[in-house]
Amino acid sequence: MRIIIKQYYDLRPFFLQFFVSLFMAMKLSNNLSQNLSLQLATSLALEQGVEQVHEMVKAHQDNLTHSGFIGEAKNHLLKANKKGFFEKNLPDSHFLKNDKNLLERTILYAAHRHLGEYRESGIPYLAHALSTGFILARLGFPKEIILSGILHDTVEDTPDKTRTLNELYGLMPSIAYYVYSVSGPDIKDSVEKDKQLYNRLHAFSDNAQNLFPQAIKVADGIANLYDIASMQAKDGRTSTERQALFIAKMKTLLLPFASKIDEENLIPVKKKNEVFSLFEFLKDSIEEIKLQS
Known part of the structure; x- marks a missing residue:
């Protein structure tokens, strides 16, 4: 018995280390699981929300300035921006509930400005505009x-x-200010246009001392991802070549923006210890598109 007890005491450091390691592994696994669940939940919410925007626009495409459609679009954005999805201590300034009339006027203005404009998929251009706003609303x-x-x-x-x-x-x-910051110059050379646009983005961002211009551009890029399959041959390039160029632009220009936004903790999508990563979402979305194309 003494020998057994002695052997047990001799093995105590081993057992202690084993159980500590097991506990840490379980904790790490749990944290990873939680992060993954939030990441997936947010990704699904974004994808489903954009799909709903597209369906909404298709259903009302004959009269996108009608008050019924404006109200429906407004409610969709308000629902996307609801406070319950985020931490309870978020400031109210992140939410649209007190500015419903301004939201309606904004949607109506966009509807008028994009009237008669269509995406390559054939859907009215307003769907893309609202999708970009929805993504920003959902991310708080x-x-x-x-x-x-x-x-x-x-x-x-x-x-x-x-x-x-x-x-x-x-x-x-x-x-x-912010719309002008993300507006490209009137030049046909796409390479030079992108160069000037991203110089402008940095300049306006530095002046405002925030990354909001980049955030709008990233949301624009994400909204474009949902339309990439409908890209047609254009300007001497096949649809596949255009898709490849778009994906390359996303990787070289928008992924760094997403990374900076994560670093600055601009997105308040949190639940307990979980934090949504825009960089990971964008990277995964790009990889998924590459697999599909």
């Missing part, structure tokens, strides 16, 4: 960023930028 960005996301394409390619910017300023001064 401030209201002016959500609204800027809805309006992000109203200045680019318009013949009267000054008038448009004045109208956006009338909605909210910061909207005009």
Whole structure:
């Protein structure tokens, strides 16, 4: 018996180390599981929400300025931005509930500005604009960023930028600022256009001392991912070549933006100890698209 007891005492450090290691492994596994569940839940919410936007626009495409559609789109964005999804201590400034009229006016303005415009898939362009706003709303960005996301394409390619910017300023001064920050110059060379656009993004971001211009551009890119399958041959490139170029642009330009946004903790999607990673979501989405194409 003494020998057995002695052997037990001799093995105590081993057992202690074993159980500590087991506990740490279980804790790590649990944390990974929790992070994965939040990541998947948020990813699914984004995908399903964008699909609902597309279906909503298709159902009302004959009259996208009708009050019934505007109300439906508004409610979808309000639901996306609901407080219960995030930590309870988030500031109210992240939510649209107190600015329902401004949200309606923003959607209506976007509907008028994109009237008669269509994506390559044949769906009205407004679906993309609302999808961009939905993504920003679901991720808990401030209201002016959500609204800027809805309006992000109203200045680019318009013949009267000054008038448009004045109208956006009338909605909210910061909207005009952020929409202009993500608007590309009027040049045909796509490489030079991208170069100037991303220089502008950095300049406006530095001036505002935040990464919101980059966040809008990332949301725009995510919304574009849902349309990539409908890309047609254009400008001497096949649909496959255009898809490959788009994916390359996402990887080289938008993934670094997503990484910085994560570093700055701009996205308040949290639940207990779980934090949503925009970088991981974007990377996974790009890989999924590559597998499908």
